[in-house]
Amino acid sequence: MLTTNLEELKRAASGGYAIPAINTQGGNYDIIRACCKAAQEMRSPMILAHYVSTGAFSGNDFFANVAGWCAKKVDVPVSIHLDHGADFAICMEAIRLGFTSVMIDGSQFETEENAAMTREVIKVARCFGLPVEAEIGQLQRLENGVVQENKNIADPAMVKAFLVLCQPDTLAVGIGNAHGYYHGKPDIHLDVLEQVRKFTDIPLVLHGCTGMDEQVVREAIQMGVAKINFGTEIRYKYVQYYQEALQKLDHQGHSWKLSQYASDALAEDVKKIIELSGSAGKA
Numbered sequence: 001m002l003t004t005n006l007e008e009l010k011r012a013a014s015g016g017y018a019i020p021a022i023n024t025q026g027g028n029y030d031i032i033r034a035c036c037k038a039a040q041e042m043r044s045p046m047i048l049a050h051y052v053s054t055g056a057f058s059g060n061d062f063f064a065n066v067a068g069w070c071a072k073k074v075d076v077p078v079s080i081h082l083d084h085g086a087d088f089a090i091c092m093e094a095i096r097l098g099f100t101s102v103m104i105d106g107s108q109f110e111t112e113e114n115a116a117m118t119r120e121v122i123k124v125a126r127c128f129g130l131p132v133e134a135e136i137g138q139l140q141r142l143e144n145g146v147v148q149e150n151k152n153i154a155d156p157a158m159v160k161a162f163l164v165l166c167q168p169d170t171l172a173v174g175i176g177n178a179h180g181y182y183h184g185k186p187d188i189h190l191d192v193l194e195q196v197r198k199f200t201d202i203p204l205v206l207h208g209c210t211g212m213d214e215q216v217v218r219e220a221i222q223m224g225v226a227k228i229n230f231g232t233e234i235r236y237k238y239v240q241y242y243q244e245a246l247q248k249l250d251h252q253g254h255s256w257k258l259s260q261y262a263s264d265a266l267a268e269d270v271k272k273i274i275e276l277s278g279s280a281g282k283a
Helices: 006-015 029-042 060-071 088-097 111-128 156-165 190-196 214-222 232-248 255-277
Strands: 019-023 046-051 078-085 101-104 132-136 140-143 170-173 178-180 204-206 225-230
Touching: 006 019, 006 225, 019 029, 019 078, 019 232, 019 255, 029 046, 029 060, 029 078, 029 232, 029 255, 046 060, 060 078, 060 088, 078 088, 088 101, 088 111, 101 111, 111 132, 111 156, 132 156, 156 170, 156 190, 170 190, 190 214, 204 214, 214 225, 214 255, 225 232, 225 255, 232 255
Parallel strands: 019 046, 019 225, 046 078, 078 101, 101 132, 132 170, 140 178, 170 204, 204 225
Antiparallel strands: none
16 A cells, blocks of 8 residues: 555654665566565565666656555555655655655755755655655765775764754764765764664665675664665666576567566565565564
């Protein structure tokens, strides 16, 4: 069922588990189907995430329609979420298209400007009963072997100041995490989450979970992380399974057979993420 997942996130934060958020590559039906299938079978809430650059081929409206349709086909809570919205305009477009939660990412700006951007989105989103995710600590991106300067280990004092200036529904806090595959073992600063937890009970978000040590993810969840994001692992696994289907199946040019094989295989990986999150049986 299509929902905002806000109440589920609050329960997760206080209950010691998290809800998986999966990047759907712009609304790829096979990936969305895998997520909903796994969530239904394991009775877990699910967040279908959309990053605008990955929707360049299909369009933001395509994601909203396909993800929303699939969410209504299952009876566990499924939200459709704008990931890393860069500005007010894209957040408003997402709301108009029927997204059930949005993220405004002003983490590249100073605290005051970030908070001002976030407040503007919150002001509108609240009119529609939609939750807003914000971010403190800009995530580095690990693409094509290039590692950007790590600016994303947030100062807890800065987080506190940000939350005085605005009140998002969930908050991603940079702790040394990054998007993409990590080069070596990432230096994850769980102590930052521990300090943040002393002054707020807001549900926290952990981006860049692909390749992160599972024990680190579990410990972060115990510190109030209620949403764990996976994108890189999912997109690579999907392509891997599609290649396997091409090699193994007598598909006779039927693309749906390739899609079904890849989607079913990917659902098993999503189930592993659900197990890691502790959200099985929580729907």
